[in-house]
Amino acid sequence: MSSLQNLIDNWSQYRKGIEQGGFHHYEHRWGMAIDLNACIGCNACSTACYAENNLAVVGPERFAQGHFMHWLRVERYWDQPDKEFPEQGASFLPMMCQQCGAAPCEPVCPVVATYHTPDGLNAQVYNRCIGSRYCNNNCPYRVRYFNFWSYYETSWPEPLNMQLNPDLTVRDKGVMEKCTFCVQRIRTAKDKAKMENRKVKDGEFTTACAQACPTNAIHFGDLMDPESQVTKLWATHQVSRVDEQGRPRHEQDKKNPDLRGYRVLEELNTDPSVMYLERVRETLA
Amino acid sequence: MKKSHRLLGLFSNFEEATKAIYDIRANKVSGVSVKDVTLISPIEHPEVEEALGDRGVHVQFFTLFGGLFGLIGSWVWISAAQATFLVQPQGGKPVVTLVTNFVLNYEMMILGGVLFTLIGLLVGARLPSRPGTLYSEKISLDQIGILLEVNEPNLAPLKSLFHQHNVVEIREEIIR
């Protein structure tokens, strides 16, 4: 009965879609800016992610089957198919969960194992997941990884398991997992801030990948905090999540089109939280 | 007031049986009205049932109620559940998504309708019950039966009536 009351009371609020600002009043909106001009594709971020997030090592056979678990993969594209040699080098793209504001993965999970947190993250609750794998089917970036096997024994033979990070679980077979923006670090930082009755400061903590990146290509921060480095970067490159009416953008209209900021597959209206800065190369005759 | 005897006539010829009922209807036998007649037939048999005059059926009301109940009930339930949910799997959608909910409401409407129709059937057809002692396998095979509840005096005339319409077999019992 009370629930019915609640329904009637907050009706208008519950009927808000993301166009009207959605249901959430974000405390934070964690986001990233990745500079492809700086990225050298060295994999440091990826390995740091393995170390931080208890990612399983699956071995060659399963890797060949596509059972790999790297939450953060560094993609490498060759841009000049016609040339005899790749004369301008490779195009590297670190791709992790984009933590979409309108995530296609969220509404399709039958048991709400994946949902939207007040921090603007796509949460994945491992022990609620029943492994229907609909979320990954619906993820345009294919950045969700499924535990096809039980990797605990094979991936962490004694005493390798002593390295496991106690702040998050080791996922067992049948569970979907993905990049969480190192939610355990976020959690710790927020708890710390709360204990000191303050808000989380920018740069107080960062994700494992951003921390490891030798060229500082990855910037992590709170998009709600106007002072944070990431917010500034988004601003300088005139990339914004929402337009004047507060509707999520599926294309940016920049005053200065030369600026490098863009979001991958933005046109699908997924409202990603990760902005990429375009790769730069000299134009040589 | 309670009748004393129960009488069943088995006919192999549907036409004759129909005629017999029309005779009863025409009060050929005093004190026996067509209302007392129960027709027991192997197949669904409109022609003969005409003879009994129209007897009402009320299943549809069960169905209607069931459908509405399913529709509205499920709408309230689902929306309320969504509203009081711990977290919101939004994907940018509102919390209470009417369109998607309607899909479920639609299914629930049909389910409610079907279930209550079943109940309606059981209630309306007085099932489950017992076939009764007079019941004979022949009915389920190919014979049609006319069952009446009558008093002592009416027995003889009825039997003769049945015999006019060359009844195959007559069974009777005393109601106690």
Next chain:
Amino acid sequence: MKDLLRRWLLTFLCVGGFLIGTSAAASEAPTIKYPVPPPGDYNGDVVEQPIEFPHDIHTKVNKINCLYCHTYGRRSKVAGIPPTSKCMGCHRVIATDKPRIQKLTEYWEKRQSIPWKKVHDVPDFVHFTHERHLKKFIFDNEDLVQNLSVDTVAPVCAACHGDLREMTVARKVKPMTMGWCVACHEANGGPGDCWKCHK
């Protein structure tokens, strides 16, 4: 008719008495606000510990504050077992003749850690932080902080651990299931976000 009357009278008396009693009890209870404990109890089995540690003696008799020994609780997610040095701090001199203490001293001299058994063990995919809960229910609770003592603190701990003043070795007396946690969070305005607790 008559017995009906009697029954009415009886019920009336009972109800009245109950009301009075409860009101009296209420007036006696301390004015400190405590967390609304979620319903439900659990009959945990007695866990065999290396040393049968008597909580009751320490808290009820000696009035030692819970947070004196479980001191990590206010700074970390785990309340922690006190370091052996802390035990020895007192028991170098106190009650050294008792068998339990001798056992303790043995461990200390062998410089071995005492292999305590975990009694309250939430699943490994749950992130529970004592630090935050203690802050909310003890250190942010003005009138509790005013008179901070084992008797004011223990009820807070009791919400999840039962009243240790009545136990020797700790025993699990609350279900500690997700439903139970959620009920408490709803009653006391805790966060409803899955990722607050699921890691």
Next chain:
Amino acid sequence: MSGNELNRRGFLKLMGWSAAGAGLAGCDLPSTVTLEQGKETVLSYLSPEEYVIPGIGVWYASTCMQCAAFCGIHGRVREGHALKLEGNPDSPLNRGKLCQMGQAGIQGHYNPDRITQPLLRKDGKLTPIGWDEAWSLIGQKISNAPGERFAWVTGTVSGHQAVLLAAHTEAMGSKNHFAVEVIGPHVGRAVNQDMLGEAMPRLVLDKAKLILSLGADFLGTWVSPTHFATEYAKFRSGSRGMLVQVEPKMTLTGGNADMWVPIRPGTEGVLALAIANVLMKGGAKVPEAAIAAVSAYEPAKAAEVTGVSAERIEKIAALLKEHSPSLVLAGAPVEGHAHGYQAAAAVQLLNIMLGNVGQTIVSAGGFPFPQLAAKSGSTRDLIAFADAAKNQKLDVAFFYGANPVYSAPHFLALPEALQKIPFKVAFAQFPDETAEAADLVIPLASYLEDWGTHVAAYQPEEAGITVQQPLMERMYNDTIGFGDALLKLLKLGKSEQYAAWEDYYAYLRNAVATLPAEYKAGAANDNAFWDQTLQKGVLKVAAAAQELKPQVPEIKLPDVQPNEGYPLYLVPSTQLGLWDGRHANLPWLQEAPDQISKVVWDSWAEIHPATAAKLGIKEDDIIEIASEQGSIKVKAYLFKGVHQDVVAVPMGQGHEAYGRYAKNRGVNVLKILDPVIDAKTRELALYGTRVKLANTGKNEPLVIEGRGNNSQRGRKLVVTISADQFRKTEGA
């Protein structure tokens, strides 16, 4: 000290709560989700430091030993477990960053294949023995071995370990210390020494407007990758310098180049001279010694030698001319030939001509503690050691931090040579090939369990000593730190002055305590200074300022002879990951795709599609690469990023031992190297091998990540814009 010590050890006792890490979300049986009581054990601390709180990670500074760059690291320790490594922000080398090899170091520490107790070879099999037996055995062997017949074979060593090691060698009365290192600018150091007066001058990348790198993979495997990567970021930001990479096989650096130029191996020197030639015509001043060589190579001539078109050469020269200061680097492909020294010199010549010396190449300054300076390993020592062994000059050999048996090519016949050394002791952490060949194996503690000090061979500004401290209690009580081992050896050798220190830790504390006073400014006393040193993890030293005095030797490049029998060049490429093979036992690095080819868990041969088409080779075909020294069978990977005359196979795989992750996986390309040796420096010429290919007809798919697509299929995934536009909008 002792009180502090006791607490430290007390804290380091392995603590409980650890099981938390091993928690499985949603195990296959729902029952595991139920709440247990009295199952897990909780060990209480004995008497912890007040900053040690269960459930809260503490970061300790230490030093990364994954390669010879010695970056500073922070290790996260929780409940007595080292959990994660990150860069140490105070380290001038890596500025808080850490490459994937450094990240994976923790897997070496927790590796399931570590050696946990002393092993002695009894009737051909290594069998566990006790420490006393081990030491007494060593004692007697070295006591009755004449000094000059004793040898140390190590990797790059520095800091106080180097000091003790030198001391021990000396105490043995021996001069044989072979420092073996396959990857490194061995020739380059000599060239720098001769031409600039400093082996490792400091490179100022961010000041350069253009970097012309001839095969120097400074982002991947050259000298100090992480440091140069951080510098590279500065170099690319703001006015954004240009990167031109000339090399036979695309390295990670090549993958980030603005202009990537494939070149026929062994002709880089020619290219350099040709560029110099163009510059000379353009009015640049050429030192006398070089004029002959420079004027000998017109671009046209160079073009046919190098396979780089004359226009290209002129273009590069022009770019160098207009972007000043620039920086020209010579990497392994330049050095790795019989004329490696000459070629490297030719490249260095460019720097001198362009006036980069003093601008982008500056003196690193004299390191105040020469005895601590790095003794960089080289392949020369590998060859020397092999010869010494072959000629039965050695009775006792100690191995540490190097794996010569794996690294030595067939032509050195090292395994047979080792048979001729009566007593071989391996101070090893893993059962690698060398340990397998040893008679006695001393189990070492991992670098996360050990004390030490290190001095990188390449020193950025604010040169420093990086301090290594244990992040946790030893995993296995029967392992020993290398420093402790050295002390023990010295004591066995009856070197009295070392008796004072009960262990290496004590020795180090004393060493730090005895530092000159100016280092201890701001520290109340020695203990305080010690603590703050440990906290910072680096000890800044004041390097004496110096000047680079360029001088040019006579440069003479041979012509390349075509080789009909073996038409192709073999490029034993290196990879930021498995390095020279020492990291092949770290699963993370095995599973991390190669940056360029994206292959995992395997060896592969990169061949240009045109060449492959000529030889009728398709992707995944298993091909046989044969040199005069032998052959390897490896899967083909068609790749445009190699010169047509080149087949490139990465080092690192093909171990015959070295634990479950490394063993019998891929091939060891080093084995089939030709006996080509740099004339001047006696370094092994890694790139001088000629091979021929044959298709075995078999094929087996390589495990490649993202095999699906190498092109973006018109999606807007990685967008490239011109640098001019970049400078317009963001240029400083």
Next chain:
Amino acid sequence: MKDIAIHSQEKDIREDLPWKQINTDILRSLDNPRRGYWYSIIVCLVLLAIGFTAEVIQYQTGMGMSKNHPHMWNLYIATFIFWIGMSHSGTLLSAILHIVHADWRKPIYRFAEAMTTFSLMTALLFPVIHLGRLWNFYWVVPYIPSRGTWPNFRSPLSWDGFAIMTYLTSSALFLYIGMLPDLAIARDNTTGWRKQLYSTLSLGWCGNDRQWRVFRKAYMLMAIFLIPLAVSVHSIVSSDFAMSINPGWHVTTFPPYFVAGALYSGCAAIITLFILLRYYFRWEEYMTLPILEKICKLTFAIAMMWTYLNLVEFASVWYGHDVYGKEVLWGKMTGAYAPAFWSMMFFGSVLPFALAFRSLRRHIPTMMAVSILLNVGMWLERWMIVSPTLSQSFYPWSWDVMWPTLTSWAIVLGSFGWFGLLFLVFVKIFPSVSMYEVKEMVYHRKLATEKAAARVGGAAPAYGAHMKKEDAV
């Protein structure tokens, strides 16, 4: 339709069929079928065993036994749609034909409905088998939760749950209610445990006029409900795909397309089972060639409809602006899956023309083969819906072609065993031809013929002449 039946050369059913014989013939199926029946049972058991072992292995080792990234869905979901589709024609046809009083449905609708129910029960297995942690499948069911969490009512997968449960309940009830009078007949003609069983199940049906009246209405109402239900169920299943954003799935024509495909495979399946039962129980009298022809014609019509919708879908993708969709379509036609795709087109659109020829329609073996091939085609269609899209969707880096593993094949086979077993057991225990309705059919057609004859000339014979032979009772 009735008129057609009369004027056509041969009749759907012999009109002078004695009712007693009807009873005996049909009830014979309860005790002595041909030996072929038992062989089929054995085959099904074997298949089931294989599938079950595979499932056990998969349960213990994990989903890796069957799928890989990015192919999160594969054989299981395809087969799931296949079975759902199979379930359609049964109830839907029976209901529609009942409403339009097409009485040639009467001899065949019972087993068709049984087919519906059992293929649904088979379909239900697949989403569960497909789950990574199938021991938690009940979290999708909206039970009152102790954890304060509900399933996600927004996910098409949970819609599936609702829809399928509704459909299963309704069609099972429809089947059961329609069977009541026959259960009574069975009760009257059997002994021993069967008598017990039937008398409980028949709820003491005695066929008095009240029962018949209510029965007629209730049955009609259910039929009316079932038609939209069946349509909605498969639309919902299609929305598993249509509601996603993937190219090649996110198509508005999917619901009708799915429904057509469903009817199609269902009809084909009916033909197969028709022929089988006809053989098992020697029911040439009841499952006559004319009826077979009618089903075939229907199937042909539906096949053409399906083909049309197929072309519409391709066209809409082709002329649309969705480049990704085009990629997928092109990939289907030319890529690794091309053989499967084209054989699907052949079986689905070309083969049905065999149904257009009378001679073929009346040739039992051919029809058997054709009907099975049609279903193969339909199965391929489902696979071609699921796999190609996953193999090349938005993100090129994760493009990958994947062939199912033995395990998943085994489980798919097992499902056929499971279905077959259920069905065979059913036809052995329950009268799978509706006796009372066949009687009605015979009776009414007789009357009609006589009326017609009378119209042509000659005195109308007395009613009930059709039972002179049996009057000796």
